[in-house]
Amino acid sequence: MNQTVQTDASTGTPVSGKAHSTADLRRIRSNPNHWYPVAWSRELKPGKTIGTRYAGTPIALVRPTEGAIFALEDRCAHRQVPLSKGKVCGQSVQCCYHGWAYGRSGRCIDVPYLGKGKLPNGVRTFPCREQDGLIFIFPGDPDKADTVPLAPRLARVGDPAYKTRSFGREVKCHYSFMHENLMDMNHQFMHMKQMGQMRPRFLGQEREPGLVEARYSFARTGGKQPLGEALIFGERRDASEKFQHRDVMTIRTEYPYQTLRIQTGDEDPVMDLWIVYVPQDAEELTNRTFGLLSVKRPKVPGVLELAWPFLVAFTERIFAEDREIVELEQKAWRELGGDHNVEVFPVINALRGLLAECGIAPAAAANA
Amino acid sequence: MNQTVQTDASTGTPVSGKAHSTADLRRIRSNPNHWYPVAWSRELKPGKTIGTRYAGTPIALVRPTEGAIFALEDRCAHRQVPLSKGKVCGQSVQCCYHGWAYGRSGRCIDVPYLGKGKLPNGVRTFPCREQDGLIFIFPGDPDKADTVPLAPRLARVGDPAYKTRSFGREVKCHYSFMHENLMDMNHQFMHMKQMGQMRPRFLGQEREPGLVEARYSFARTGGKQPLGEALIFGERRDASEKFQHRDVMTIRTEYPYQTLRIQTGDEDPVMDLWIVYVPQDAEELTNRTFGLLSVKRPKVPGVLELAWPFLVAFTERIFAEDREIVELEQKAWRELGGDHNVEVFPVINALRGLLAECGIAPAAAANA
Amino acid sequence: MNQTVQTDASTGTPVSGKAHSTADLRRIRSNPNHWYPVAWSRELKPGKTIGTRYAGTPIALVRPTEGAIFALEDRCAHRQVPLSKGKVCGQSVQCCYHGWAYGRSGRCIDVPYLGKGKLPNGVRTFPCREQDGLIFIFPGDPDKADTVPLAPRLARVGDPAYKTRSFGREVKCHYSFMHENLMDMNHQFMHMKQMGQMRPRFLGQEREPGLVEARYSFARTGGKQPLGEALIFGERRDASEKFQHRDVMTIRTEYPYQTLRIQTGDEDPVMDLWIVYVPQDAEELTNRTFGLLSVKRPKVPGVLELAWPFLVAFTERIFAEDREIVELEQKAWRELGGDHNVEVFPVINALRGLLAECGIAPAAAANA
Known part of the structure; x- marks a missing residue:
């Protein structure tokens, strides 16, 4: 296990040098004892x-x-x-x-x-x-x-109160980049063109065996709410800070899967995503993404069906931006010959620890 | 020399485990002391x-x-x-x-x-x-x-009783896959769409220094005789087993060349193929194929010329199927890091022995 | 430093065997302490x-x-x-x-x-x-x-008596091939289709710290003077040897830059080229070329502007031929696993010595 990463995660202290861990996270193989x-x-x-x-x-x-x-x-x-x-x-x-x-x-x-x-x-x-x-x-x-269990239901597939989209394609990077991308909501910055200016607020994290969870709320600080988002979250007319932060986004890596849910209080989630990144090549430097995105149907029937093509296009644009950036991370890793990340965000260091712990380190022999 | 392969060839006993030979056949270089x-x-x-x-x-x-x-x-x-x-x-x-x-x-x-x-x-x-x-x-x-001799005539080039087609292109595999492909006529199974259902019958083999020969006859067990085949073999109306098996196909690897002849009794062959697979790259994992296919002219003059475009298209389709499969074999070899073939057909093991014996094993130094 | 190359350069004796230098010139890294x-x-x-x-x-x-x-x-x-x-x-x-x-x-x-x-x-x-x-x-x-100085003016950029063209693109070879290509004017042979038959005469060379210079004159021995050349050199009607050799071409590598000037006696050059080959990849086996080609304006105003598109096309064709051949040299180097050049031209051996001396040899450790 990766001591450096553990320490970071527990103290939340930002790292100001290069992370020299015992094993490079991008060389950790996915654990085959899962579905x-x-x-x-x-x-x-x-x-x-x-x-x-x-x-x-x-x-x-x-x-x-x-x-x-x-x-x-x-x-x-x-x-x-x-x-x-x-x-x-x-x-x-x-x-x-x-x-x-x-x-x-x-x-x-x-x-x-x-x-x-x-x-x-x-x-x-x-x-x-x-x-x-x-x-x-x-x-x-x-x-x-x-x-080894598999959740009895993935996202909200089959639930008539939701409409579910399946998506995904091959992404040329190690699966760990995908987990980190989704869990670090500070990368909203990258989707500014699609989503407008959103300020995430980190609410807290959980760390259990096999699981890391991060919770956020958001405030719109500029730009117009995009149609795709309005469809998922509902339209937000009230711009006061109090109301803006009422939705909670919960992102979880329950090894090897990842979920993202958005909900207001105890209500059913307005959005429920299940996603997994399946290594393709022997070195696990590419993955095929399988995602199921369930969106709660609004009260007015048929609205979601009408809006679906826009929602599909919106999520495709987001996914394309994410794909580009994680592939650039993988490219940098290749050029540098290893992981030089300087992670300052505790929940991401917790996540890195989880992935290292649950995965399979390359055999000592293979390194010799 | 490869002991395992020799033994297989001499006893005809199928191998039921992985063949661990002293040298990987796909690493054997072609012998340059040939034309x-x-x-x-x-x-x-x-x-x-x-x-x-x-x-x-x-x-x-x-x-x-x-x-x-x-x-x-x-x-x-x-x-x-x-x-x-x-x-x-x-x-x-x-x-x-x-x-x-x-x-x-x-x-x-x-x-x-x-x-x-x-x-x-x-x-x-x-x-x-x-x-x-x-x-x-x-x-x-x-x-x-x-x-070092070269046959005085390749296929039936220049023989007015035959019409000859030259063909070939680059194939991304070691030349040994090509030899094995052609000599193992059980792969007729793969050409079923082109040729209909044909059951090969193995008639026997010869093994001499520098030479392996396999002889087959065929019976049509289903499907219609394709036009291309009818042109080469003549039309077969009589479906009785006896008549069906009257043509003998003789396939020979006379290192480094390969020939395939089809004949009835002592008559001149209806088809005579000469083919060779010339390694292109230094590792010899690609080859350029040069083939000469001579077809005997039927008694009615002009028929073969009229039918030629169909025969060309037919042989191209067969060749394309063969090319695809041998390139998949080469791909599997790369992924597995070596030859894992489990060969059960004695004549193919004899052929493998011949290719190993006549070729050049990679230098001990190069393996160290 | 490369002893063999030095000796060649000083004696001018052609080498008749393979040059086994201490370090392969194509592995010498460019010196980063330059602009x-x-x-x-x-x-x-x-x-x-x-x-x-x-x-x-x-x-x-x-x-x-x-x-x-x-x-x-x-x-x-x-x-x-x-x-x-x-x-x-x-x-x-x-x-x-x-x-x-x-x-x-x-x-x-x-x-x-x-x-x-x-x-x-x-x-x-x-x-x-x-x-x-x-x-x-x-x-x-x-x-x-x-x-570390940079020339106060590159080619004749900004000089109203000249018109300057900027050009260049990525070339898939080590920068040393580019220096050798330009300095060895015997390669005029290759541009015969573009330039007609030109016989270069080597006039002499200089070797100073950080600098090699070669001087040539030319005689047209056949073919028509191309438009592009006429624009640069002026039209040559008099075909007598005496007049033909009146222009002097001076090519210099002043590490890491290269210049080429054509002038008649003490007049301002009719052409002044500044060019540099910037390594792109870590192994420095590709370079991006940046060139500035200044051509003196003829006495009749506007002529050069009118002729410019032809001059651009002419230089592009020359550059394309050079690019093709140096990329073939690099390809041969890869296939042979090293530099097997047999250089017989003293100034090129001097140039090779300069590039080896000014560049950075791969660390001994990297070779071990």
Whole structure:
């Protein structure tokens, strides 16, 4: 564990030199003993297979015409070509090259030109689950899959009081940059063109095993409230400080997921976001983002549907700005050969500690 | 030499684990003491020079307006820029940059701004030959060039009973994947869309020094015979097993070349293919394919000419499918950091043994 | 220092083997204790900041609406994102991400969400100067900046008797190839299509500390004088050798700059070029070229303005040919893993010695 970061987080003292931690946070691998989404359900049609990826491991997802989906390592045992280029036959998938077939268990069940007694070994499988429009796999120890929970509902998918947007794409950076980006609301500064001038007020933080939480309120200090925001928060006519700060934004990293909720007092949240950043390459320096953004329907029916295209465009612009900046951070990391961040904001140092603690440090051997 | 592969080849026993051979087959370099085509004759006009490549060595081919072609290392001795960007003057080529000139022997014969007595050394040359529309060089020990044979005729080029198509392009994989692809006819499975369902029957193999041969027959088990195939094999109306298996396909790797012939009994082959995969980069992980495909002319004159465009399109589609899959194999090799193939087909293990035996293992020093 | 090169330069004896010098010239880093242009003045508008680069170091240039420009390391101390994406506020620049602000001295003067007493350190600055339409920085030891001179006038910028063209772009090669290209006028051979046949005559060389000079005259031996050249040199009707050689071309590398002047006797030069090749990446295998080409106005007013577009096109074609060949040299260097040049021209060996002597050899440690 990273002593420097812990100390910062506990004392809140800003660091004025370069952080020389024992392990570079951008080299910490994601912990595979969690459920990670690897595709949207809509991407995988019945009777088809698609190829996807987790941290450099290629994965073939298979949806038989009947029965649940399953996930295999996406390399034929024979010549390592992707099984996801093959054909789904009943409860098996047949490699496109020489027709080797693999069942749900990963076992090789047929080589068309070989006696059944001589069949070679099969391929690795992954526990697989489908929930709220996402396909999840458990890339770690399969025996742990059943004991590791996944929230029973992601954002407010399926709740008729909300409308949910799914979004995301590949971002060329380590997942830790994504967590830090969302949790540090001082980066509202960057979205000024989209959101106008907003002053965040930090209300406090929580640190529990596997969890860091930050709470903020906001005051508009200039500029016009954008339509996208008005749709989410409701229109704010009263500019007095007291009313402006009434909404509370709660951002949480519950490893490895992140959530952001906006609510007024004890009311249901007006916005509820669930998001996760799934490493793509073996070095985990790119991630595919899967986000579910639920917005509470206003009292007047149909308003949200009408406004939806504007809300989509608004969130896309925000996401594009965030993507650009985290990719620039990753680029600087490459050029500098490591993490030189000087973090002064205690909750971000707490978050860094969490990510280092829950993730997997590169093996001592790999550093030698 | 690779003991594992030899054993497999001799016993025919399928391997059920990962093949841990002493040297990775995809790291075996091609043996330079053979004749390799590096360009089509039509690419090199009289009085011109073009640049080509063998295993990372750049080669300038020069065709004077009179006299035979010659081949030089494609780097001026002065500043290493390509001589193939220069000018052909009589029996010499002049570098484009400062005008240094080199003769057929590679000797520097002129530096425009230097006394003749002070001329620097020249550049390396390669034995060079032109046959059947291809330009060959001998990249190895020049003293061996005359003793290493090249078949007197490639495919059936020049035989009026045949029409020959030349084809090929760069493929991003080690040449060994190409040899294995063609020789393992169980990969007909992959061409099902193009060829319909064909069941190959393995008839036997030969293994001699420098040579592996596989023989197959085929039965159509479903789908319609495609036009391209009908043109090559003749139309098959009789679907009985007996007649279906009458054509024999013989595939040979006669290092470093490969041939494929289809014939019925003792008749002349209906198809005769000669093909070679010339490494392009120094690591030999890309190759340029040069193929000559000769098809026997049917009795009715003009039919083959009429059908030619369809046959070209058909073979291009087959070649494109093969190219895609071997490039995926190479990609998997890179990701896995080596060859993890589990080969169960004895003739392919014999072929792997041949390629390892005839090629050049990376130097022990280079592995250390 | 490179003994081999020195010897060559002093004796003028052509080298007939490969030059094995103690350090590869293409690995010699440029000496940072000089003034290097990093942008054209016109690129940086008032109230704006742009990002540029010297040898792998990103640099933010800032032009406040009032006061002189300044130059900071282009990485926010917080998260290393480019300050050049930020906003200029008075005499400071504010990072686009979380709004950290830096003054002219590089000191961090504001973090919007942090008390003033807790401000972290700032970023590095570079001495900065603007002259003749170029923005220069001094990337080395700032204490030396004032003692290192920059010519009071570059080419003939601002001289009403001349018209000056600024040009240049990124070239993918080590700066040493650029110096050698321009100084070795035997490469006129390469520009034959643009310039016709010109025979250079080497008149002599000078070697002083920090300086190498070569002098040439030229005779047209064939082809028509191109319009571009006629505009610079004046039309030459008299083809006798005596008159042809009357113009003297003087090319100088005064480290790290290069100049080329053409003059007849003691007259003012008809052409005066100032040029420098600024390394872009940390390995210095690319450079951005900044050139100022001044052409003396002919006696008839307006002629040069009319002819300018032709002169621009002519010089662009010449520059494109040079760029192509030096990039091919760099490519060969990469493929061969080092410099294999066999230089026979003494002044070029003198130049190589100068560049090795004035530049920074890679640290012994980096070679081990």
